Amino acid sequence: MCSDQSKDTLYSEPHEPLADFAFDARVAAIFPDMIRRSVPGYATLCGFLGLIAGEYAQPDSRLYDLGCSLGAATLAMRRRITQPGCRLIAVDNSPAMVDGCRENVAADNAPTPVDVVCADIRAIAIEHAAVVTMNFTLQFIAPDERLALLQRIHDGLLPGGVLLLAEKLRFADATEQATLEQLHLAFKRANGYSELEISQKRAALERVLVPDTLEQHRARLHAAGFGQVHLCFQAFNFAALIAIR
Ligand code: GEK
Numbered sequence: 001m002c003s004d005q006s007k008d009t010l011y012s013e014p015h016e017p018l019a020d021f022a023f024d025a026r027v028a029a030i031f032p033d034m035i036r037r038s039v040p041g042y043a044t045l046c047g048f049l050g051l052i053a054g055e056y057a058q059p060d061s062r063l064y065d066l067g068c069s070l071g072a073a074t075l076a077m078r079r080r081i082t083q084p085g086c087r088l089i090a091v092d093n094s095p096a097m098v099d100g101c102r103e104n105v106a107a108d109n110a111p112t113p114v115d116v117v118c119a120d121i122r123a124i125a126i127e128h129a130a131v132v133t134m135n136f137t138l139q140f141i142a143p144d145e146r147l148a149l150l151q152r153i154h155d156g157l158l159p160g161g162v163l164l165l166a167e168k169l170r171f172a173d174a175t176e177q178a179t180l181e182q183l184h185l186a187f188k189r190a191n192g193y194s195e196l197e198i199s200q201k202r203a204a205l206e207r208v209l210v211p212d213t214l215e216q217h218r219a220r221l222h223a224a225g226f227g228q229v230h231l232c233f234q235a236f237n238f239a240a241l242i243a244i245r
Contacts (some may be wrong), residue, residue, distance in 0.1 A: 067137025
């Protein structure tokens, strides 16, 4: 992956005023370090997404990675596809992320072709899909637009196709919320983030990343038409669901 060596120091100094978080070139340059130190289980989960994609890929189908960033999930999926005639479509609306993703795809030699597309995932066609992955992307879509996007994904899946949805969770129960949030903070501290970095990042994300509860995700996925919805991964307040058409 490109930029693997660059350390995330974006919030190490005071920001005044503090702007909303954006996936710009500065974030893209340190993204692998940021996500690895911020999201518990991220590397394990990427491996699982690849494994599941390998299981559910169908001959001559498409596999989508929506909100691909630098392509970690795209490449994890690409390396596990053994079915003939598959095509991966990796989509992100951040030009800096798309540039980095194209570099990473070009440096990887797995055989399945990949189209890296700079577009809004709310506007692209989703067709003939065996697998759609959204690895920590739906949480950045406005809550009132989430159901329509999931319906379009459902309608673009082949019978037996799957959506792999990973998200940061919030919890309706205040004790569960406090306990798991505390563990997430401990994870960030253990990975070297200072209290200033943690509090500034949290404030910058406040209006940008809006988490749902597991119950909201399940209900929305069923409302979008998915017959089966299963929790397949959880690390503190981060989880992944597999939804099967
Ligand atoms: C990974 N999946 O490493 N259209 C397209 N892209 C979008 C949109 C949108 N409307 N909104 C946000 N994004 C990746 C990690 S990061 C998660 C995904 C995180 C993109 C945004 O530009 C960013 O690259 C990505 O979604 C979210 O497996 O940083 O917590």
